[in-house]
Amino acid sequence: MPPGTNSNEPDEVHALSQAIAGLLTAQSSCAIHEQCDSSCPGRIGARRYRLMPDGTRRDEVDQRAQWAATNAGAKVSVRTEPLVIVAPVYGALSYCWGQPPDDIKFLCNNKVFYGRASLERALKRLRAGFKPGQREEYIWADAICINQKDLVEKDAQVRLMERIYSGAATVYVDLGDIEGQDIPVGNYNLRFSAFGGMGAQDELTESDQLGHPFHYMMAFQSLSQPWFTRTWIIQELALARTVKYMFRGNVFTQAHLDSILSKPAMVANPSYQQELMRSNITMRGYMNYQKLQSIKNHNGKMDSLQLIQLTRDFAVTNPEDKIFGLFALMSDADREAIGPYSRSIEQVYRRFAALQVRRGRTITMLDSAGLQRRSQQGVSLPSWVPDWTAQGKSPKVISTLRPVPYSASGAAQANVQLVSDITGTGGISVRCLMLDTIDTVAHVHTAPLTRTGQPDFLVFHDKFRAAFDELVRRGKSVYVNNEEAFARLLLMDDMYTGRNAIIYSSPIVDPAATYRAALVAWRDRRDEGNIGGKKMDTMQTYQMQARAAAVGRGFATTQTGYIGLVPNCAQVGDQVVVILGATVPYVVRKVQSGYLLVGDAFVHGLMYGEALERRDLPPTDVVLV
Template sequence: MAFSVSDRFSGNVRNAFRNLRQSEEEKPSATQAINQPNTINEAFAYAALNSPKNEIRLVTISPGAFLETPVACQLSHASLDESPRYEALSYTWGSPVDPIAITLNDQPFHVTRSLHDAICHLRLENASRTLWIDAICINQLSIPERNAQVRIMRTIYRQSQQTLIWLGPAFKNSDLMMDFIGWEDERLLNPTLDGGDDEWAAARYYRAMQEPRLLHIWRALSELSQRPYWKRMWIVQEIAFGTAPQVCVGTRSASFWDALMRVLSSLSAELDMEHPGRPLNHPWVELLAENKALAIGRERKDINMPKGPSWLAAALLRYRGSLATDPRDKVIALLGFLDEGSVAYDQLITVEYSRPVRDLYLDIFKFCASEPRLARTQSQSHTGSNPKFTLNYTMSYNRATVLAAEAEGRTLDDDEMHVDYETEEAVSRAHGPLNILTAAGIRDKGTDNFPSWLPHWGRDSSTLSIDDLSGNRYTVSGKTPPVYVLSEEDKILHASGVLLHKLTHVGDKIQNSHPNPVELVRSVVSWYRLAEKHPSASNPFERSYFWRALVFDSYLNPYFSEAPRQWYDMDLDSLIQTAEDSMVPGRDRIDLSVLANELLLMLQKTTRGRRFALTEEGLYTMVPEEAKTGDVVVVLFGCDIPLLLRRVHLGRHWVVVGECFCYGIMDGEVVDGLKEAGLLNITAQDFEIH
């Protein structure tokens, strides 16, 4: 089987590697970022809501001239059918430990310190202010009420006059940052405001954004993007459906959201247009790396697009790292999006907080696996239940010119680096109904009586999915429809597929969950040596294949289907030197290390929770940390990513270890080959998975 190595460049984030490891003192605690059940007001008597009238409660906050003024509020009922006037609050609940008492309806009512800060900062000096605040307006001790209120949550935020996004007290340069974003937003909306044509304005704008004097602004914006608020699961729905979002930091509030999206998108576009090997603004890269605000901004932009099972499966993977104390909320928080597409999800999914978590997650599995694998056309492609498209930008670089410039040690000029975006080509992929299995694994087996094939969404995971990192472009099972059945009270999954390769050598785990560049490269070097030491007769050691396997044959920007060829020609010495240089503040990076920094950044993403392995045929594979020799790579019909399975119970049963990447089979080569030879039905077998 022959594999081509791309000779083209693709432009995106350059010359940066973000050290994601923080000291324990700097990390926000989990309880600061999640929804803690409000069990601290058991003595407060709530009057029942009238659900048929879509009743909600609203809290009216009395004015307060100073932050220290005691908080006094009144609680009232209102019907959404009558369009009441109120604002909705989106915030971080915080820890219930050491709450603060406020006065609610002339009675003591305890709130978290995080909510108390928000109320004190957001109340007005000379007038009352009416808000919807979930911790106060929903009786958290009433399961029937919680069941009813979460079903109308999107309506609550959508009908509000505006949504207040409380990101906490002011911090260094936060006021300057908010003023600056407003100014930049005005320039982005009207680039020729100061005179000149569009080309002149774009050049001036880019130069201004690069000015060193703005460094503190980008650092402040980066700090804002890393606040615990962004880890909450419910904010995805709150922001996406919220009316006129206002970002609130300290005593400052501004129509910030649309401006923030335009500025972040502009920075991303500027990085995309950079030439390979050019030094870049590192604070920009740190700001844009895994920016949750940008991801939620896309959900808001596509809010009216129909969404179904495939969207839900992808969104659950995308936001799996978000936090919620009640594990049910990890999926319930996304169900409101399905209502937009009039998807009858309640026929398969029962939202009931008293149900066992396993039962709710089983509903999610059945719903996500219910969508048939259908052929899609380009015109059908966008979001929701339609497949994603990978944009394959064919660059118009002249190969001889590139090589000549490299030999001369010079940087190509703009004409030589011209990119012809008119060659954009969209490639469709139909959704694999069993893609939901890629979120499962043995790490969840035994948790709440979960079988290995059922994803446990309540388990926090920093591992990013292969599908998401690769731009959703792989179809390992071709166009095969799923063949599966659940048995024995939904405890066993019988699924058909093809057993491919057994693991014979498994690399060491990366010891640190958030390794610095040197620690990461140390593990990568050991994997490289393992691959060198154990070539097979049919697959001798090939450096480019090794790197392709480690990065899922993908690039930092999933809209580009290939990475620059320099990644796959990378030698270990260059990578080691770059890792060491990145640990020295202020160290200048040479052009060669620019590409090595890119590779390191991608490796930081792809290696989380994974390690390298070799199959008996010598194929390079990235597998879950729990993998061990003897596990097998399996292609299940209707699943776009390979799974790693393990035999148990004397070899009669199987468990899912997790998803894996196996270089050389990801585009359906094996399944298509068996089809052409008329052997697919003969080779297929049933896997009884527990």
């Protein structure tokens, strides 16, 4: 950046200038007419083309040659001053596309354009919510401004998103429709129908009763809107200089949302905490809101793997957009390594994964990989390459389940190599310790839901406990205190003590006794941890942690007598390994070409470097394919 430049000022050449550069080159080569149709004798020598971000020209036509061929001998004037292009001030629209078809007719620049109903409603709310002069004359909307069927153009525009949204004077967020929903206020319920128009701008922020229940309840209800779950909106919000939200007939600002949803506001207002705990959908929206603020406030470009893992729960329609929907927030080097926009999921995800290996991020990446985290049908991904569309529905990542990390490989350093080429077509070689082999495994792939909407933990527990009791009966357990070992396994050894404690938890000092009390409460169908923002007692803390750790996994015993929580697709004969540099063990499966990564695991008694103390376990290089 040149000295004396204000980083908060928009670029001299705005994003919109690039977006319409091709059009301007075609219109501005005449010294007399701004909209010259090429028939004017005053038109100077020029070529009509579309200028792409990489400097190449597309659809180029020699206008001078065409004119000369039909107007031989005509006098041609020459422009003596440089042409200066100044982009107009514009706003950008952020909204959820929704489902097809694209059958709504729009009139745009005197031409018919077809789009989705969600875009129509967003534009109508944008038009109704502001008086003349209150918003920019030009509005950028992706469905209109990008030819979605042209992958070359889409790739060019995806790479311009950083400039488009950071260059917009305002980003207008349309949170979508509300119909038939209620908000309790005192002894009354307010029922809302769908809004086609808008109320007064900044009605909420101008109120002299910001603490009124209607205001904060509406803010929390906005968190249940699909907008807070979509990947594309992340960069749109993070890059915005000014944001205005449209919801329930009102326009309100980022400052208003922050005054209710910020962490200090939550701590200071117990009523906010109770409202947040009313539904899992609201809680998910709130967690995503906090992630958005974290990304927006990040100093500089965020690590691409850190960025995608932080936003693992955000959804996309096209799987490749889990990567490209975050492009504007990645470094130029990472964008270059990932390559052009493509609809080949295998190519996009493999290039991204190979990039992480070359950057030295393999161990962190493997937490998101494995057969247990797969959702794409008919797509052949290597087991070490994460399927980024499956992250939100898969079990919790063990390495990040608690604030203080595990240390299964102690201080050992990772040794990872791409095999065959820089994209890992032959897999990746990792150095590891081959610990044990799975002897039995008990799975619960589905479980009925309780009244709280959570999977019935008793279904998991009873099957796991039966398998453990059989291990003890056969005298194969390696543990001195079997009851405590099982109790700690269900917690993944997180007892909320020391730095692992959180504000609403209570420490679990005696895991075996707390486990027995929690089991009685589960069987009596008593409260299962839905405590509405209040502090949890020890038993409730145990219930909450056990559901987070054990649900969605299988229970395994090993040939040497260990017990563990393993991926729900683990099989008898799979091997438990510790990859050097990793904090947790993994389950792998031998195949002809190498090993398949099944997924991460918790093995009680092997989480704190115990394997490195064994002299019978020399490091071995295996290839994950």
